[in-house]
Every structure is written in C-alpha cells, then in structure tokens.
Amino acid sequence: MNVVLIGYRGTGKSTVGKIVATRLGRILISTDAEIVKRVGRSIPEIVAQHGWDYFRDLESHVCGDLAERDGLVIDTGGGAILRSENVERLKRNGTLFWLTASVETITQRIGRDAQRPSLTGTKSFTDEVQDVLRERTPKYQTAADHVIATDGRSILQIADEILARL
16 A cells, blocks of 8 residues: 655655655655656656646656555655546555645745746746645545645654554
8 A cells, every 4th residue: 555645836745755655664756756757857848848738648657657556655746636547546556645735835835946837827926826726625635535734843743643644
C-alpha cells in the first residue's frame, strides 16, 4: 500500500513526504520530479514548449506507473487530481492524504518559485492561488481519504498525524 500526498502547491507535500518516507523506511517519489527525469526538461520548459495538456498527459502516465508499485510515498503535483483516472489509479493501491493550507500560507511558502509556472498566466499570484483552489477543492475533497491542515503546524506534527492515521 502506498501513501499518496495530494494538495495544492506549497502545502508541504514534498517536505512532509521526506519525513514520512524515512520513518516508514520507504522510497519517496515526486510525480513532478519523475516527469522532469523522464523528459529531461524542467516543468516550465515542458509547459512552454508543449502546453499544460501535454504535461497532464505525462503526469497521468507517471501516476499510472507509480500506482502499480507498492510501498511508496508518492508526492503528487498539485494538479494530479484534475484527471479522475489519476485518482482512481492511485486509490487502488494507496491511501490519499490531502494536505491543506490557506491562501496566505501558500503564498508565503512558495512566493515566486520559478519552477512553478503560472497556471493561468493572467492573474496576480494571490488571485491565481485563490481561483485555482476554488476550482480544485471539490476534487481534492472527493479524492482524499484523510484531510490534514498544515497551517501553523510543524512538518513533524504533520508527519506524525499522517503516520497515526495509517
């Protein structure tokens, strides 16, 4: 059984995933890092050259491949839940933990990270986070087996909660 971390950018998936994987003696795999490794280009380059649909296709292939494996901690990209087939595959052999954070917390954590291309291309950073969260929240809620708020909590507290729920 895999531990699958879902949630918007900046909710702590990567950092928490490292601790959870270490404590469980498992391998942590980031779907975004796996895409970069397979394609040999950064996510902004992939999106600029081929668009978001192409990136989402790559993401779906990676989610499917990882879902076939067992005993992993999987750190998914924030948009992995946009395709129901990704959620269905990951749930077959995984428990999905939705890490949440407020818009304020997210904007403080990720700011203007160049490895995180704009999802809309037209809005202010804060407006983009608000709008994308509004769109994705129902999908995260549907996908999640467990919901864990990360605002004002240490990485260790969040990891402890995930481990306790397993």
